[in-house]
């Protein structure tokens with residue numbers, strides 16, 4: 670799923686508020702692995718400090734689009750039309766808002782331009798524009814795939830596995846298709862645009878991560894990985910080899926080792942990049958004049974440093 674943030678204001682609690690207790694990292698997901706690779710300090714803010722983050726329009730739209738594309742398959746194939754999918758958007762938004770009332774602030778009058786709306790209340794025109802943009806993304810999907818010809822084997826599947834080394838992996842796979850021949854395809858929806866070719870490897874890393882988990886869990890390798898970019902109307906596919914997945918496994922083990930080392934030494938270095946523009950914790954980052962909060966506690970007992978298993982793996 671996509672996650673971007675345009676608000677520079679840190680979503681941190683005021684100093685007087687007790688901060689949540691730190692927990693040592695115990696597993697890796699594709700998102701957090703990407704966080705550490707992009708910027709160890711960002712990983713720390715999210716995994717060690719567990720700093721809250723404000724909802725963003727982009728991330729919320731991603732959640733809503735994913736929900737519609739998943740739930741559309743609850744209906745029989747002939748009903749899976751563009752019009753029906755578009756009509757689901759408003760209802761799923763209401764459901765999402767009921768579960769997370771704080772999302773209303775994204776469309777409040779003070780957050781937008783409609784000064785006539787009551788302060789804090791949802792500005793209807795602002796929300797309507799956002800919902801229309803979301804419907805367009807849903808419609809775009811129909812130019813890339815035909816849901817009337819698909820019967821997914823799995824949707825929004827939570828997977829978790831432990832590698833032989835003891836490293837625990839977890840993630841949520843948007844869709845798994847199984848051909849009559851038994852070949853498996855992993856599909857992931859992106860509401861953004863397809864990356865330029867030089868960044869395609871980063872996008873595929875997440876898919877290979879999923880493929881490695883499925884291979885580990887089911888004993889056979891997925892045949893195809895497919896990224897569906899609704900923002901640009903592109904589909905990126907890749908057929909992984911055993912060598913690819915072995916390489917990803919080695920990379921994840923090296924990454925975990927680096928995370929454990931950073932936790933042991935409390936050395937979480939900022940790594941500035943173009944992603945800083947969307948970083949929700951930029952005001953706390955030394956690269957931008959900020960000061961990170963004190964580390965809540967030492968997260969790794971050096972006594973377990975030589976144990977290749979994650980610190981909280983209870984096996």
Ligand code: SF4
Nearest residue numbers: 708939940945948954
């Ligand atoms: S602003 Fe940039 S360098 Fe600083 S924590 Fe965020 S991503 Fe890392």
